Amino acid sequence: NAGVMQNPRHLVRRRGQEARLRCSPMKGHSHVYWYRQLPEEGLKFMVYLQKENIIDESGMPKERFSAEFPKEGPSILRIQQVVRGDSAAYFCASSPYTGELFFGEGSRLTVL
Amino acid sequence: AQKITQTQPGMFVQEKEAVTLDCTYDTSDPSYGLFWYKQPSSGEMIFLIYQGSYDQQNATEGRYSLNFQKARKSANLVISASQLGDSAMYFCAMREDGSNYQLIWGAGTKLIIKP
Numbered sequence: 503n504a505g506v507m508q509n510p511r512h513l514v515r516r517r518g519q520e521a522r523l524r525c526s527p528m529k530g531h532s533h534v535y536w537y538r539q540l541p542e543e544g545l546k547f548m549v550y551l552q553k554e555n556i557i558d559e560s561g562m563p564k565e566r567f568s569a570e571f572p573k574e575g576p577s578i579l580r581i582q583q584v585v586r587g588d589s590a591a592y593f594c595a596s597s598p599y600t601g602e603l604f605f606g607e608g609s610r611l612t613v614l
Numbered sequence: 615a616q617k618i619t620q621t622q623p624g625m626f627v628q629e630k631e632a633v634t635l636d637c638t639y640d641t642s643d644p645s646y647g648l649f650w651y652k653q654p655s656s657g658e659m660i661f662l663i664y665q666g667s668y669d670q671q672n673a674t675e676g677r678y679s680l681n682f683q684k685a686r687k688s689a690n691l692v693i694s695a696s697q698l699g700d701s702a703m704y705f706c707a708m709r710e711d712g713s714n715y716q717l718i719w720g721a722g723t724k725l726i727i728k729p
Contacts, residue, residue, distance in 0.1 A: 535716060535717075537717075537719075542721075542722075543721055543722070544618075544705050544707075544719030544720050544721050544722050545705070545707075545717070545719045546719070547716040547717065547718070558716065561716075591657060593659060595717075602664070603717065605651075605658070605659040605661070606658075607658040608657050608658065608659070610657070
């Protein structure tokens, strides 16, 4: 059983470009969470999605950030017009219900 | 106010010794869970151990045990017989059952095991 798959593992963008991070949850999991980890810090909740629905986006910046979890395909975290402060590790986690979270290996975004 | 506090930014421990990593939490939700994760230098987040607020016994998983003191709101991780491979960042996290099951994280403790 494949775990939570995130790609790309590493992404480099210049300021003003767009970053797209993808997360394929574990098979059978319909709940996806995105977290951001800044250097030397713990994870901070961003958004919680179920298939085709955003349940809680209270941790996501109102501008430039968006997330989706379509009926088919992976969940996507999109960051438009990236700035240096967006440089971080972005972790995706999935769960079969609102229970234990299984984490991916993270996507590390570097903004030059 | 901080919901999860890890007071030890870093620790050095001799190999084979036991180590206790501190975690205190703050919640008014009667139903919650406490988690410990390990993050090695490679970056992935590895689940170690879980304690539910209604669990009567302290959780144990191999060399990991959780010293859960509910009245003091502490959930310290104990690693017995430390190994060099235990060197990593360790994060304490809490999930309040009334909060869409999102995890709230502490700032982490960097543990270095000395040979």
